[in-house]
Amino acid sequence: MSEIKLSNRFYHGTKEELLEKIKNQLSDFRYKHILGVGQTCYELAKLNGVDPEQAMIAGFVHDYAKEKTDEQFIEKIKEKKLDSDLLNWGNFIWHGVVGAEFIKDELKITDEEILNAVRRHTVGAPEMTTLDQIVYVSDYVEPNRSFPDVEIARSLAYANLKQAVIFETKHTLQFLMSSSSKIYPDAILTYNAFVAEN
């Protein structure tokens, strides 16, 4: 993947310039993660008829805002007049929905398909484009991930993207519930659309 050159269709600069800007925002651990997600997005895009460059960039930037402070997120929610219910949540939700605004403002990436994939990467949505599904799944199965069922999830991702979305959605919710963690209500809309109707 390292030899891939960007075309200027989604980002006005080289891949190295984009990665440098992202690296400046993230800890080494998370930078390694976004490289893995970018690579997985690239591979899943080729398998699913999506533009691999667009998917790779979405993967690189999906956690761009993850290490912003709560104050930065709150300021951005107010500045952009986003849904004020967002203020009741935290980094887990903000880094996707509000993260897209930082990507737009600081990286000058304006492709709405990339921005939507970032917005939806944490809890999904009842209707997800193939690109949305690729970023959602890549985040879960990229090579640095390690959890009991990761090999099943990873095999599914390369065999059948939608089945990987279903697997991830169900298992994530079951995990949150087993640990009595708070669940973002929209995650249930994703569950009802992908898991319950299958």
Next chain:
Amino acid sequence: MSEIKLSNRFYHGTKEELLEKIKNQLSDFRYKHILGVGQTCYELAKLNGVDPEQAMIAGFVHDYAKEKTDEQFIEKIKEKKLDSDLLNWGNFIWHGVVGAEFIKDELKITDEEILNAVRRHTVGAPEMTTLDQIVYVSDYVEPNRSFPDVEIARSLAYANLKQAVIFETKHTLQFLMSSSSKIYPDAILTYNAFVAEN
């Protein structure tokens, strides 16, 4: 419980008259269930400082509309101008929220605390009165109920009502999820309020 006489504070008639009207609406199986819920509500009300007569009546009527037809529910939703999103759901949701309207219209029970307990008995709510919690839990643990953890749930109900609400909410959602059944989004609000904050 059979000797209890009603006071006319919640229902204008005798207990026998009320039960006769309910019996006419339900199969024998479900009539037996509502007697069990009424009895459990009565006992839990005495333990939790709630009016036992009010709780018993709420228990008797909670499933009053359960065997109405879909057409009857849809007509009632339109007649009462209830939230049109209700039309996307079915009996599981309707018999509580819409059921309260049938109780008001056909049994002439107008006590809003009873009606709210009926409205909330299926999926709960982020804020539940003690009466709401009593009906919600009694429906789950009444003597005719039988499922793997019913004895744990029943013991909790008599020991600590709120812990029983937490147990029921978590286990019901886990059960729905394990069978990939659709989840009513409001059930997650109950979960977040009762399970996740404990």
